[in-house]
Amino acid sequence: MSSLQPSPADTSSQRWAWWPLLPLYPYGRRPTLMRELVPNRVWCFEQLHGVWYVAVPIRMTVVKVEGGLMLYAPLAATEEVIRGIHALENAHGPVLSIVLATSSGLEHKLPVPALCRAFPRAALWVSDRQWSFPLQLPSSWLGFPADRTKILFRDGLPHPDQLSWIPLGPINLGLGTFHEVACLDHCSGSLLVTDALVSMSSVPPPIFGLDPTPLLFHARERGAEALIDSPLQRVKGWKRILLFANYFRPGSVSVPHLSELLADVAQAEHRQPATHFGLFPFRWSEHWENEADLLIANSAGDISFGLAPVLERLVFVRSKGPFLAWLGALSKLQDVRQLIPAHYDAPKPISSASLAGLAQRIKQRTWAPSEGAWQLLASIDSTLIEWRLVPKQNQVPE
Numbered sequence: 001m002s003s004l005q006p007s008p009a010d011t012s013s014q015r016w017a018w019w020p021l022l023p024l025y026p027y028g029r030r031p032t033l034m035r036e037l038v039p040n041r042v043w044c045f046e047q048l049h050g051v052w053y054v055a056v057p058i059r060m061t062v063v064k065v066e067g068g069l070m071l072y073a074p075l076a077a078t079e080e081v082i083r084g085i086h087a088l089e090n091a092h093g094p095v096l097s098i099v100l101a102t103s104s105g106l107e108h109k110l111p112v113p114a115l116c117r118a119f120p121r122a123a124l125w126v127s128d129r130q131w132s133f134p135l136q137l138p139s140s141w142l143g144f145p146a147d148r149t150k151i152l153f154r155d156g157l158p159h160p161d162q163l164s165w166i167p168l169g170p171i172n173l174g175l176g177t178f179h180e181v182a183c184l185d186h187c188s189g190s191l192l193v194t195d196a197l198v199s200m201s202s203v204p205p206p207i208f209g210l211d212p213t214p215l216l217f218h219a220r221e222r223g224a225e226a227l228i229d230s231p232l233q234r235v236k237g238w239k240r241i242l243l244f245a246n247y248f249r250p251g252s253v254s255v256p257h258l259s260e261l262l263a264d265v266a267q268a269e270h271r272q273p274a275t276h277f278g279l280f281p282f283r284w285s286e287h288w289e290n291e292a293d294l295l296i297a298n299s300a301g302d303i304s305f306g307l308a309p310v311l312e313r314l315v316f317v318r319s320k321g322p323f324l325a326w327l328g329a330l331s332k333l334q335d336v337r338q339l340i341p342a343h344y345d346a347p348k349p350i351s352s353a354s355l356a357g358l359a360q361r362i363k364q365r366t367w368a369p370s371e372g373a374w375q376l377l378a379s380i381d382s383t384l385i386e387w388r389l390v391p392k393q394n395q396v397p398e
């Protein structure tokens with residue numbers, strides 16, 4: 001593992017000027033961790049992104065291909081990131097292709113223009129049915145370079161001799177289309193996905209080694225408490241972040257009365273930006289950790305990956321069939337050895353058998369439930385149906 005961390009005086013290389021387009025933490029400064037996942041073959045660049053310190057990793061994977069490199073799932077191209085990729089280019093050849101394998105993931109789409117400008121000779125491959133909301137803008141308006149943008153499958157596939165490409169969807173969501181394309185690098189056995197599969201554990205991802213503030217912020221019980229760093233606090237904070245990121249409003253958290261909040265702010269000994277000046281509008285019930293452990297077990301357990309609840313309840317809620325068909329296609333691939341998603345943990349051991357096992361488990365359990373921790377996700381789905389923003393009926397691939 002190697003950190004790209006610059007000296008304190010050189011944090012300007014972490015500047016991300018385009019953050020107002022998607023104003024998420026850590027806003028205009030994006031520290032990046034670079035890790036080598038498979039020696040001389042696969043690397044990843046990781047940053048954090050999130051809301052109110054509910055920060056999770058976002059990851060771009062770099063794969064060695066014949067004659068150069070491929071970048072999968074674009075990331076904010078800070079000077080630090082570009083420098084890191086240039087170092088790989090010096091050893092392994094130029095960036096030949098940049099792949100945006102999702103039609104809907106805004107957090108992966110917005111970094112595309114800057115990354116393409118940084119590597120002007122690379123071809124840009126995007127999944128079909130790219131869309132924008134509230135207006136459907138042409139691809140060139142989204143900053144995709146018209147002279148070197150290709151559509152996956154329609155215009156061919158990048159590096160087909162060594163990579164397999166497996167599409168999920170397109171699925172009509174009403175507001176737009178969900179379409180994602182997984183990529184298997186046969187040489188390293190790495191299965192790259194963007195959002196459709198994740199792996200979560202109770203161990204905070206290594207990117208938090210650069211700055212554990214989000215973990216320590218959420219590890220507290222009250223806003224008046226200081227941020228205290230310890231391995232236990234980091235795990236506690238990470239489990240709570242997992243609950244927020246997956247359910248938005250977990251069943252084991254409540255919002256205290258305003259007077260209680262203000263009292264906390266008044267009592268806070270350390271009023272500083274890192275603690276949001278003592279503002280902490282959460283009260284966790286004593287059983288919160290059970291809810292977190294259940295989430296981790298459901299998404300991992302003996303099969304160390306799964307579908308994130310937010311995607312299951314809001315994207316695939318009426319499209320279980322296409323998701324299972326995609327898992328079935330993945331399970332038939334040869335050489336699958338590790339999963340590298342664009343979020344949460346990576347890499348994770350994976351096999352054809354575990355992919356088939358996940359499909360079997362999904363068939364046996366309740367799909368997209370509405371009870372317990374899933375209540376808010378279910379009510380969001382109901383509201384979208386009520387407003388006729390998403391279709392009510394079961395959807396099949398278009």
Ligand SMILES: [Fe+2]
Nearest residue numbers: 105107194195
């Ligand atoms: Fe994503």
